Amino acid sequence: MTNLAHNLIRTAAAHPDKAAIRLDDQVTDYRSLDEHSARAASWLTAQGVGPGDRVAILLPNIAQFAVLYYGILRSGAVAVPMNPLMKAGEIGYNIEDCGARALLTWGPSMAEANAAAGQLGISCTDVTAPGFIAALAAAEPIPGVVDRSSDDAAVILYTSGTTGRPKGAVLTHDNLRGNTETVSRLLALTGSDTVFGGLPFFHVFGQTCGLNAAVLVGACVTLLPRFDAAATLSILVRDDVTVFEGVPTMFLALLAAAEAADGAAVGNIRLSVTGGSAMPVEVLHRFEAAFGCPVAEGYGLSETSPVVTFGLIDGIRKPGSIGTPIDGVEVRLIDEQGKEVTQGQVGELVVRGPNVTPGYWNSPEANVAAFVDGWFRTGDLARCDDEGYYFIVDRKKDLIIRGGYNVYPREIEEVLYQHPAVAEAAVIGVPHEAYGEEVAAVVTLKPGAEATPDEMRQFAKDRVAPYKYPRIVRLAEQLPKGPTGKILKRALTLEP
Numbered sequence: 167m168t169n170l171a172h173n174l175i176r177t178a179a180a181h182p183d184k185a186a187i188r189l190d191d192q193v194t195d196y197r198s199l200d201e202h203s204a205r206a207a208s209w210l211t212a213q214g215v216g217p218g219d220r221v222a223i224l225l226p227n228i229a230q231f232a233v234l235y236y237g238i239l240r241s242g243a244v245a246v247p248m249n250p251l252m253k254a255g256e257i258g259y260n261i262e263d264c265g266a267r268a269l270l271t272w273g274p275s276m277a278e279a280n281a282a283a284g285q286l287g288i289s290c291t292d293v294t295a296p297g298f299i300a301a302l303a304a305a306e307p308i309p310g311v312v313d314r315s316s317d318d319a320a321v322i323l324y325t326s327g328t329t330g331r332p333k334g335a336v337l338t339h340d341n342l343r344g345n346t347e348t349v350s351r352l353l354a355l356t357g358s359d360t361v362f363g364g365l366p367f368f369h370v371f372g373q374t375c376g377l378n379a380a381v382l383v384g385a386c387v388t389l390l391p392r393f394d395a396a397a398t399l400s401i402l403v404r405d406d407v408t409v410f411e412g413v414p415t416m417f418l419a420l421l422a423a424a425e426a427a428d429g430a431a432v433g434n435i436r437l438s439v440t441g442g443s444a445m446p447v448e449v450l451h452r453f454e455a456a457f458g459c460p461v462a463e464g465y466g467l468s469e470t471s472p473v474v475t476f477g478l479i480d481g482i483r484k485p486g487s488i489g490t491p492i493d494g495v496e497v498r499l500i501d502e503q504g505k506e507v508t509q510g511q512v513g514e515l516v517v518r519g520p521n522v523t524p525g526y527w528n529s530p531e532a533n534v535a536a537f538v539d540g541w542f543r544t545g546d547l548a549r550c551d552d553e554g555y556y557f558i559v560d561r562k563k564d565l566i567i568r569g570g571y572n573v574y575p576r577e578i579e580e581v582l583y584q585h586p587a588v589a590e591a592a593v594i595g596v597p598h599e600a601y602g603e604e605v606a607a608v609v610t611l612k613p614g615a616e617a618t619p620d621e622m623r624q625f626a627k628d629r630v631a632p633y634k635y636p637r638i639v640r641l642a643e644q645l646p647k648g649p650t651g652k653i654l655k656r657a658l659t660l661e662p
Contacts, residue, residue, distance in 0.1 A: 167313035170320050170339050170378070171239040173346070174200055175311065177384045181357060185386040187229045188405060194229050196384065199236070204307035206237025212305070213268060213289065217242030217312050220264045220322065223368070224250050224257065224271035224279050226391040230293045231367050232377060234270055239339075242312030243267075244319045246334070247368035250275045251631040256332075258282035260324045264334050264527055316340035322527055323370055323468045325572065332577075334527030335469045337370075345471035345521045346378040348492050352476050353409060353437060357384035361409045364390040364398060364416065370472040371441055375411055385409075395423035402433030410435045410459075413442035413570025415601055417453050417461070424456045435459040437478075441466060442570040443602050444558060447485045463488055465558065467544060469536070470495075471521040474544075475556055487555040488548075495519035497556065499548060504538050512559055515548045516541035564655065566595035566603050571633045573605050575655075578636060581629050582607060582622065587615035590645050592653050593636060596660045606638035606660045610645060617641075 177186075178200035187194040194202075215221060221238045223245060225231045231247075238245040246264055248257065250271065257279060261269060271279040272294045283290035291298055314320070320342055322334040353375075355361075361380045365372030380387045388405040390397060393412075398420055401407065412420070417440060424432050435457050440450075441464045450461045465488035466472030474497065477489030491497045498506050499513030507513035522542045525533040536543055545562045566573040575593035582591040590610045595603035609622055619639035626635040638660055646657035 203236035207240035254281035395419035587617040607636035
């Protein structure tokens, strides 16, 4: 029997006075994080939440996220973290799909969260409100944790597929425990480290490599709820950050801020880690020169807890490579027929190991499509060199990665099709210097209908999270199509 929350209890017993979570001047030590999460587990139990029940968290990187995340796990329930920028329709779909018993959020997200929860008849709680804070303080802490099997669900992370319908990737206690332990070893994390907590905890990168890895070893995570390069630079110096984790756009923005600071202190980072999308090699070298630390690239997905490969092993690294598979994880490259390609050829990257999800929540059809002979299909195309280092060369899926966030074209197309003037819509990613890719839409109108690109842009903006809506909208007479009538997105080329 196991429970990921045991990591917190062990660390709190060994280092009760060490800082666990910092947000500016507010510092939560491990004793307090342990106690508050135990009270959260007690409060959840009093609300009728039991082992296996799902509880949604709609929060940015604030201390309450860590308290409630571990509180949910301690109670034996399943945490379902979601982006606090989501709109009511997006929230509602996720919580209805997983059958969440409760939704925990904060003031700025209450309107959208309440609308979603109200329609489904579940409770919605503002965990930053005085009433909840008082209720938590009054709750009797539950000692220990509810034991769970290693293959029981710990977390469900929603990720859209090419159909646009979000799927809940189930991650077990064993998935997350093993990947967390491996990450802490790869990063050589110790209780002396301070990890930059600008990657959102609702995303698996920040959750495993930031929060869970730090808690395992007793390191401190210093939070920044909304990324800002100037604020990050200040935090690096103020809190003596030793490990910086971010997506490439964060590195680019931080590098620009450092160069603008013209010789000002940039802190003492010993290691930087990037993932989420490809890091331009030129940016990598410039960042290393400016901050005096190596940049390690990794690769992973929500479905793999997330780390599959890592690019800095025993000090050896190849810029542009996602590295080699981590311990216990196997990687292959296969062709369209499922056969392994020869060395040096491009194939779809498939993964097998203890980090891989057992499947999507309540989605047997998606599971059939996602696995081939026990291997998880990533949908990414890669090649492997003669030394066993992997390189991502393209994305098989139509996924757009904007600033490290996944945007799935079909989801946005479905929204645009809700507009009464739209006849056809195609959403693609176009190159963008700051964000890696920008979301663009090409739309045709119904005969006699009128609409402007600005109207389309606003229509989508009102219905999806801010990072998803198309900044670029073009009206067209027709969309290019193949012989079967399928829209040929590859024939659409747009510039920001």
